[in-house]
Amino acid sequence: MSRLEREFYSQDTIKVARQLLGKTLVRKIGKHTMSGIITETEAYRQADDPASHAYKDVTERNKAMFGQVGHAYVYFTYGMYYCVNVVAKSKRHKAGAVLIRSLKPHEGIDAMIKNRGTENITNLTNGPAKLTIALGITKIQYGEDLVNSKSLYIEDGIKHYQKIIASPRIGIKSAMDKLWNFKITI
DNA sequence: AATCGGATCGTCT
DNA sequence: GACGATCCGATTG
Numbered sequence: 001m002s003r004l005e006r007e008f009y010s011q012d013t014i015k016v017a018r019q020l021l022g023k024t025l026v027r028k029i030g031k032h033t034m035s036g037i038i039t040e041t042e043a044y045r046q047a048d049d050p051a052s053h054a055y056k057d058v059t060e061r062n063k064a065m066f067g068q069v070g071h072a073y074v075y076f077t078y079g080m081y082y083c084v085n086v087v088a089k090s091k092r093h094k095a096g097a098v099l100i101r102s103l104k105p106h107e108g109i110d111a112m113i114k115n116r117g118t119e120n121i122t123n124l125t126n127g128p129a130k131l132t133i134a135l136g137i138t139k140i141q142y143g144e145d146l147v148n149s150k151s152l153y154i155e156d157g158i159k160h161y162q163k164i165i166a167s168p169r170i171g172i173k174s175a176m177d178k179l180w181n182f183k184i185t186i
Numbered sequence: 187a188a189t190c191g192g193a194t195c196g197t198c199t
Numbered sequence: 200g201a202c203g204a205t206c207c208g209a210t211t212g
Contacts, residue, residue, distance in 0.1 A: 079194030080204050
């Protein structure tokens with residue numbers, strides 16, 4: 001398995017969101033390795049995207065989206081959950097990131113079950129906050145460089161799947177015309 | 187199977 | 200001072 005390099009993330013945000021499907025998100029804590037196949041993503045970017053955290057301008061929260069590609073943008077939401085994005089954008093945009101919304105559990109399923117407190121495998125990592133709980137991702141990983149990190153990165157996964165389904169993004173009220181939610185079924 | 191409300195607090199207005 | 204890029208359990212049909 002080979003890790004995704006910097007240039008992968010320096011393409012257009014929407015393109016990266018599509019290409020991340022089927023890749024493997026890897027999380028290492030101590031001697032434990034947990035991983036899952038990415039099955040759903042969402043693209044968010046600046047300037048033309050009212051639904052994005054980075055729509056208006058840089059703030060303390062969203063500054064990672066304006067930074068170097070390949071780093072993690074972790075945000076806290078609904079008073080209790082974290083969600084993880086990968087910063088990805090071409091030179092045309094000042095900010096952009098891809099939200100990882102769903103994984104198919106792969107390695108370290110026992111550890112993820114322990115973290116989540118549920119036995120149900122299909123319910124383990126099938127949501128943006130569920131997967132951060134399963135993988136132990138919090139604000140501590142804010143800005144982590146997935147190109148160099150030993151504990152959080154993305155590598156090649158499956159090559160073949162049927163097709164990508166594009167839909168409006170989940171949980172937002174604006175920019176419903178942008179079909180920037182992408183998913184695959186494995 | 188689908189809908190509804192509660193939990194809970196950092197971030198932005 | 201209001202509101203989420205959510206999840207879960209309870210209720211209803």
